[in-house]
Amino acid sequence: MRLDDLDPSSNVRDLGQGGGGGGGLNLLGFLPLLLGRGLGCGTIGVIAVIAIAFMMFSGGGGLLTGGSQAPTTQQGSAQGNVPCDTAEELFACRVLASTEQVWGQIFQQQGQRYPAPTLNFYQRGAQSGCGAAQSAMGPFYCPPDRGVYLDTSFFRELSQKFGARGDFAQAYVVAHEVGHHIQNLTGQAEAVSRAQQTLPKAQGNAQSVRLELQADCYAGVWGKRSGRMEPGDLQEGLxxxxxIGDDTLQGSSASPETFTHGTSAQRAYWLKRGYDTGDPAQCDTFSGAI
Known part of the structure; x- marks a missing residue:
């Protein structure tokens, strides 16, 4: 991706190792699993389906619509740490800046202002507005503080453990979590949470799958509209x-009713659909088959 000429976003914090920030709900430390264990690597976030309603309506629910006011967060340094000061962080900061440009334009075309999320870097552990953050969780989005949380060591894991190399594979990580921020602003995340309270577990999981696939599609929309893609980038993302499809991660023990993020084929399809169309309106994963 061509990002070198782009100033990094200022909506970033570096929480350091076991850093502060966020605070807030701390509901047993597992609420960061909400809206997916990020991209779905590692342990499948089955707990998320159980926890979603608990979180949304135990203090965070009112923050899930675009008109709600998120808690104020201080940008820049935290505990003496400087954000965007490593190659991995600088890359992510520039990706975030590009998402701000793209989604800002999309919202402006709809007569709305785009409130950007905050990208929070940390190492190994930190506190988020949803409770404890740990590297093993992978990247995640926390609705109450409108924060994306990222330990950049995940980029190495993505490359070395999952064989997903290249800069757009890493950009996809950030753009996917920003996709969850869009769902937070539009109210789609809240709609899913409400539906899951009355659905059987398997059907609740299916709603989570649709939410994750839509975030993948939004990541593709950003890639297309950013104007910064280079040959081979899309394939890196695919x-x-x-x-990180559920079927691939679960292997021979794959059980579709436990899927919370979508199959490998579904995730690739919706990422490419977003890229091919460049239109968020084409990311409706909640109507019809997926």
Whole structure:
């Protein structure tokens, strides 16, 4: 991706190792699993389906619509740490800046202002507005503080463990979590949470799948409209999407009713659909088959 000429976003914080920030709900430390264990690597976030309603209506629910006011967060340094000061962080900061440009334009075309999320870097552990953050969770989005949380060591894991190499594979990580921020602003995340309270577990999981696939599609929309893609970038993203499908991660023990993020084929399809169309209106994963 061509990002070198782009100033990094200022909506970033570096929480350091076990850093502060966020605070807030701390509901047993597992609420960061909400809206997916990020991209779905590692342990499948079955707990998320159980926890979603608990979180949304135990203090965070009112923050899930675009008109709600998120808690104020201080941008820049935290505990003496400087954000965007490593190659991995600088890359992610520039990706975030590009998402701000793209989604800002999309919202402006609809007569709305785009409130950007905050990208929070941390190492190994930190506190988020949803409770404890740990590297093993992977990247995630926390609705109450409108924060994306990322330990950049995940980029190495994505490359080395899952064979998803390249800069767009890493950009996809950030753009997917920003996709969850869009769902937070539009109210789609809240709609899913409400539906899941009355659905059987398997059907609730299916709603989570649709939410994750839509975030993949939004990541593709950003890639297309960013104007910064280079030959081979899309394939890098598709490889990453395929590597972290539920069926691939679960292997021979795959059980569709437990899927919470979508199959490899579904994730690649919706990422590419977003890229091919460049239109968020084409990311409706809640109508018809997926």
């Amino acid at each position: 490889t990453a999407a395929e590597a």
